[in-house]
Amino acid sequence: MKAFTVHIGWTLLLAAGVAEIVFAVSLKLNEGLTRLWPSVLTGASGLISFYFLMLALRSLPLGTAYAVWTGIGAVGVALVGMVYFHEAANWPRLLSMSLVIAGLIGLKLSHAD
DSSP states (O other): OHHHHHHHHHHHHHHHHHHHHHHHHHHHHTTTTTSHHHHHHHHHHHHHHHHHHHHHTTTSOHHHHHHHHHHHHHHHHHHHHHHHSOOOOOHHHHHHHHHHHHHHHHHHHHSOO
8 A cells, every 4th residue: 555655646746747847837938927827827837736746745755755846847847948948958958957867767766665
């Protein structure tokens, strides 16, 4: 049963990370809270992200969960920036993102279920 609970925790953490990506992108789109729907999306996705993170913390260690949550957000937002906002996609940036992903995988694999 504990393994199932931990699996749910990782799933919730992934959902929290995706919501964090939406939150960060909507910050750019709401133009200083001057656009209604992007501003609503900012508030809603922020609340959803924190809520799922809070639920994930019931079964995952704080340090691991927080690091993975911020990593998913950071890499995800950087990818969205490159694809949709035409931000730089140079090799140092891609290498750095790869290192973050490697660290997240390491944290996941080192977590005892």
